[in-house]
Amino acid sequence: MEKKAIKVHPDDNVAVALIDVWKDNVIQVENDKVELKTDTKAKHKFSLVDLAEGDRIFMYGVLVGKATKPIKKGAVLTVDNVKHESNQAYKKTETTSWNAPDISKWRDRTFNGYHRPDGQVGTKNVWLFFPLVFCENRNIEVLKDVFEKELSFHKSTRQRILLRSLIHGENTETLVDTEPEESAVFDNIEVKFITHQGGCGGIRQDSASLARLLSGYVNNPNVAGATVLSLGCQNLQIDIFKNALKRINPDIQKPVLIYEQQQMGTVDEMMDTIIKESFAEIKKANEIKRQPAPLSKIKLGLECGGSDGFSGISANPALGYASDLLAALRGSPILAEFPELCGIEQELVNRCVSDEAAERFIELTRAYEKAAIASGSGFDMNPSPGNIKDGLITDAMKSAGAAKKGGTSPIEDVLDYGDYVTKPGLNLLNTPGNDVESTTAMVGAGASVVVFTTGLGTPTGNPVAPVIKVSSNSTLARTMPDIIDIDSGGVIRGEKTIEEMGEEILEFIVQVASGEVESKADQLNQDDFIPWKRGVSL
Numbered sequence: 001m002e003k004k005a006i007k008v009h010p011d012d013n014v015a016v017a018l019i020d021v022w023k024d025n026v027i028q029v030e031n032d033k034v035e036l037k038t039d040t041k042a043k044h045k046f047s048l049v050d051l052a053e054g055d056r057i058f059m060y061g062v063l064v065g066k067a068t069k070p071i072k073k074g075a076v077l078t079v080d081n082v083k084h085e086s087n088q089a090y091k092k093t094e095t096t097s098w099n100a101p102d103i104s105k106w107r108d109r110t111f112n113g114y115h116r117p118d119g120q121v122g123t124k125n126v127w128l129f130f131p132l133v134f135c136e137n138r139n140i141e142v143l144k145d146v147f148e149k150e151l152s153f154h155k156s157t158r159q160r161i162l163l164r165s166l167i168h169g170e171n172t173e174t175l176v177d178t179e180p181e182e183s184a185v186f187d188n189i190e191v192k193f194i195t196h197q198g199g200c201g202g203i204r205q206d207s208a209s210l211a212r213l214l215s216g217y218v219n220n221p222n223v224a225g226a227t228v229l230s231l232g233c234q235n236l237q238i239d240i241f242k243n244a245l246k247r248i249n250p251d252i253q254k255p256v257l258i259y260e261q262q263q264m265g266t267v268d269e270m271m272d273t274i275i276k277e278s279f280a281e282i283k284k285a286n287e288i289k290r291q292p293a294p295l296s297k298i299k300l301g302l303e304c305g306g307s308d309g310f311s312g313i314s315a316n317p318a319l320g321y322a323s324d325l326l327a328a329l330r331g332s333p334i335l336a337e338f339p340e341l342c343g344i345e346q347e348l349v350n351r352c353v354s355d356e357a358a359e360r361f362i363e364l365t366r367a368y369e370k371a372a373i374a375s376g377s378g379f380d381m382n383p384s385p386g387n388i389k390d391g392l393i394t395d396a397m398k399s400a401g402a403a404k405k406g407g408t409s410p411i412e413d414v415l416d417y418g419d420y421v422t423k424p425g426l427n428l429l430n431t432p433g434n435d436v437e438s439t440t441a442m443v444g445a446g447a448s449v450v451v452f453t454t455g456l457g458t459p460t461g462n463p464v465a466p467v468i469k470v471s472s473n474s475t476l477a478r479t480m481p482d483i484i485d486i487d488s489g490g491v492i493r494g495e496k497t498i499e500e501m502g503e504e505i506l507e508f509i510v511q512v513a514s515g516e517v518e519s520k521a522d523q524l525n526q527d528d529f530i531p532w533k534r535g536v537s538l
Contacts, residue, residue: 034073
């Protein structure tokens, strides 16, 4: 018989509808029969008890809201009868014990990656171009056009062929691409380009923060080397960038070419020099070959976006199990998005292996929320219209499901934005909940692969690390097959366990890390990069 609803945790007083259910229907939820008082769409929650105004609402075993008016047993929860509520006072009370998963089948597994002189191992081999200041964005775009066309990295897109057909009045179904077929000049290196709107005009702290982020990209194991453009007079001076890079890796041995326009004469003279010298280094980087490496060398970014009411019961906990497997193998999963950890801080504090890590997490979280409130907002305003429409009606409810991506393993380290991951095991990284800002930060912290769960769909990618998309439901996987790599909808239907789905995710990570499978985001050339601007503009 089809399961119609699920109670996620024994302490919960709400259930999640797995399919659309209707008023007056009587459905079984564990040992209880519930007569529905309202129509309830799939992914939304209904009460398992009579709730009075002010009563607390629990899901995933944690406080996720408070009733703003009486809610009958069997009635749907909405923004009209529930408001955000979470536990605010938290401090380390114990160190949570951990039952690590069985890793016997994974212990001797390897992936084929790019070994760097500092011992890191990349899943890609990228030569990266970027500016220290937005004034150099045009020069970066010119270099992108030159290198991508001449190195034949990208063939004509479907959209270019469509426009060409419209210009010439031809039928797209019979149109033959008139461009000659060209093979890429290099087969073992990618050339990627970053632009941004920072480096000057804001407060000095913004430039220092951007320097740390960009230096993390240079140090990322997926990067073979970099070409860096500077204007000369901007806030983000070359020395600030060099010092940030030295802070992360004092003995970095990658080639990093830096050019300052105000010291180089004409644009043509500068660009000619950049192209000649960069091409020589790209040619050398192409000679680096993949070699076997243990799974402990993988740094895994854990991301979610466009979440729905199923994300916290399928895709996120499945990714959490994959994270636990990797942590047990001494790899480095990275859990970020601090606004989406609201309400489960106590659990995370107790999972910290040291008092120092716990106190840093508390300090960073409180400072972030204080800044959000000072700006006229707050963590309670985090759920997007799409989240709410699909059943995530409070931030605590969204957060409790989002945090499942981090599994149950001990937290080895807590990092602020711009810090770099150095410890094996689960790391917490202070970032916004914004999809691209968070993904950008995790890659800057060293993530060599990112797994991105979604219930509504998002095309987010990254110029340096492959981004693997996991759908929380099969409808999304069928509707947007060009962006979804893995469908976890089988968990909702009861066809797969969380553990089975988690192992499937880890297997796919290994294939992508080895270059055997290309993520959909990479196939779409989805290279998103947005730094977190924490200060004001001056």
